[in-house]
Amino acid sequence: MERREDAGMLRGLAFNVQRYSIHDGPGIRTTVFLKGCPLRCLWCHNPEAISGRIEFGFFPDRCIGCHECIQACPHGVHVVDAQGQRVVYRERCRSEARCVEVCYAEALERIGYELTVDEAVAQVERDRPFYEASGGGVTISGGEPLRQAAFTAAFLARCRARGLHAAIETCGYAPWPALATAAAHADLVLFDLKQMDSASHQALTGVPNALILDNLARLYASPGRGALWIRYPFISTMNDQPENYHAMGRFLRALTGPQPPVRLRVDLLPYHQLGQSKYRKLGRPYALEHLQPPARATIEAAADALAGYGLDPHIGG
């Protein structure tokens, strides 16, 4: 009994609890987005999720020039320089969010807040009627939720114990025991697969892919696991080449065998540029300024190829 209470009091760092989430698993869902990610994907569209610390976003258009933030921050993050220019020294930020507290104009936006497992469960419980009507549930995502493995596992376990369909979305780059524990409490694992060539994977995401592939193989073979969907972010020039998706097809077919009882679902998620404005509010450069979304025909060719390996491809989430 005591241990259960302890798990409920576990604290996590989230950046959003999004209700009416409709692209992160079946039905109408609530998605809890945790902060912190071990990968640095060039195309990342949730850059506010990368850092495991509390940050702030800045929207200069909304600033009314009251300069309360300058007074509030003892670390000199917000400054008006000699030329009267508003300057932001993010490197000085100690994640205390005092500037955000006083910014009623919401020019400064807090990114990241702590919440307990119990609080997260109470929030997702609110929309139970929608899950029940739609076959939906809850998804824990990020960032990388396995960076906060204990929180994630406890959250999934509690949701499932309450009869909520529980899903986790992971990049797979985590110690196997962390993944195994979380997956044991999940009805569905959404598992990202980005690039089959390890050197390319390292170049694109900052880490090699051996751990990810190994985790996927072990997860697939785990007895009693829940459903598994592969998520393939389809990024022009980065991982949209035929050799990549054929390699993916071969790898997955090796897992499933030629006659799997259920065809393994693969969601092809076309690159979009929408994350770019998020980089601006974080004051970060965006590496893929001119990258275009993939052509429909390109992504359809990839889907057809994957279907040829006995997989169940879906374009879009």
Next chain:
Amino acid sequence: MAGRFPGTLPMERTTTVEAVKNGIDLRGLHTARASSLLEEAVAELAAANGAGWWDGDLSPRVERLLDGLNRRTHAQHRTVGSFTLPAEHLKEPAVVRRALAFALVLREMPIYIQDGEVLVGGRTVYGPPREKGSEVFPGLSGASGIGYFPTYTTPQEAAAAGLRGGAASNHNAIGYGRVLTLGLRGLRELAARSRAEIAVGGELTPEDRERRLAFLRAVDVCLEALTRLIRRYTALARQLAAEAPSPERAAELSAIAGVCERVAEAPPATFREALQLFLFARVASMVESYACMPLGRFDQYLWPFLQEDLSVGRIDRHTARELLECLFVKLNEEIDLSSTDDCQRIMLSGQTCDGEDATNELSYLCLEAAVRLRLPSPKVGVRLHRGTPAAFFRRVVETVKLGIAGLPEIYNDESVIPGLLRFGIPLHDARDYCHDGCSEITIGGKSDFYPTWTGVRHLRVLSETLAEAPDEVTFEDLLMHYKTRLCQVIATAAERGNARDRALAAISPAPFMSATLEGCLERGLDKTWGGTLYNMTGMLGSELVNAANALAAIRQIVFEERAISLPALKAALDGNFAGIEGERLRLRLRNRCPKFGNDDERVDALAAEIAALFITEAQSYANPRGGRYCPGFFDFAGYVTAVRTLGATPDGRRAGESVSGHLAPTGGTDRNGVTATFHSMSRVTRLHPPMGTMFDVKLHPSAVRGETGTEKLAALIRTFMEMDGKALQFNVVDAATLRAAQREPEKYRDLLVRVWGFSAYFVELSADFQEHIINRTEHGL
């Protein structure tokens, strides 16, 4: 795909009033919707279903009628009325005078039959223009008051009543079912029997007897006048048949003459005859009531005629749909005249009075015709309940996906009917509800509803409360002051409504409409005298959301955080948040205090508390017709216009700024998604305001795309129903809305763009990416 959706008119489905209601400029929306977004949805549904259920070209006849409508060929028959009632008529009681004046208009009104028409009849007499410069027809502008009625009251009478003779009490669904079942002759016979009984009845005082006999005489005058009008059409059709350019058209015109001849007195025997009599009755009702006349449960009162025709093989489904399309085209002839919503709403499906599912083949046909034509009228509402057939439910969802501005409006029987029961309407008749022309609830053909006469503007009440509140109060005191004042305002509103009610009864009865409503002929009482079964006066509760937001903000800032004293807050409001400190206070009130629509107990509970008092208190007032006040949460353009004179308010609203409409969150303050907003809304709808409320949901195309999109949309509607929502309308977000969001980002902070694993608020995107989204939206992101 070309050719599937022909007949797009260069008109706007969404009218000015709705645009104002939505707080955005929707001009050009209809044409925008005809573009790729719609095409994509059409293609997708067609792919999913094989041939779409709306499939097939419009018939050459319907195309021709649409072409005529487009060119407004009917407008050439319009005239400005200036008829004088003979002096000897002025000795009659007001109700008879009203009938005689009505008969005069019907007698003098130009009539017309156009090329290709099989259903005929339209109003051609209008009031003088109020505005110059438009060319709707010579002398009458698009923004004119379209109602015309000859003067039948003396200036003294009008002055005494404080009301113009002929003032309409519209927004009421007339008893089309009764007209079609009995025919005009049947109605006159019923009136005659009632006259005979009342003439010998011993219970009545002589004055009362005279009054009732006068009413029944007036009814007879009206019905006879309509019969004569129909006979004029018979004659015109015969004459045109004789001159017809082709034998085919001659035969058609002869058939029109035959139909008119039969329905001039007898009840209709076929679907076509029923549609024709419906159209004539509608013309008569528009002459008497001018505008805003809903069409009731169209698929219910017309179904017996279609069912009979289908069963004996007199008509097939295809022909029935074409006839329906011909009628729908006719219902759009006055669209160009009205600067406001013309309120021609039909209600489909739902339950029968016995609680059976009421969906029938005509329900499907009406939805099909509306989707195929995409005309501004009739506006289509559907009633859903637990027993709605899955196939019909799916049609409704697919229609929503097509993104044709709010088509259809969805009503929830499971919540509306209990609300009516609690108001005291028996179950049998509660199951027979429809909408009033806007979105309020009424019982078609059995009730009289004065919808918009009285209202309480909650935020203004709060503003007045604050102005008078002592400086030293607790929050509980302040809330009590507010409630006390609210009750006073309700009392005043009821007094005002009742005064107008009595004035209407004195000089502006409605004998034609009354003849169609249950109870009036039987009792010999005009509807304005309480003749029909249920006599409601609406009381509109507006600005509830802003008032709750304001109270929650006061509680937090003044009483909990003690950031500012009440006098200082009042001073800041008086100064309209001037200065940088004022602006900081405004933003704190707006952005840092709980807002309705986010599933936040701190404000939702306040909204529910005020709403409960408003509902109970308003219902406790009686009106002179033996009925009661019927509260609901609606607003008309008032949430833009009426608040222009309202100073700054503690919800962080500047002086003169608009407020939220109905129970919608204040623009841009709902940030937790549509499910959270449903939760907030249901706190109020569970209190069952009998007149209901309307809930607008904006969805991005990505939220409804594909079969999974259909399923998720269906789940959203089902959950809305389970949560006791009353009425729901979707707008699949289109480029026009996104443009509006670019112009006024404050109002659209809630607008989420969703794609896989990512979500962003549209207004947070930089301009170039907003452009990107707008372009993609057109293609269904």
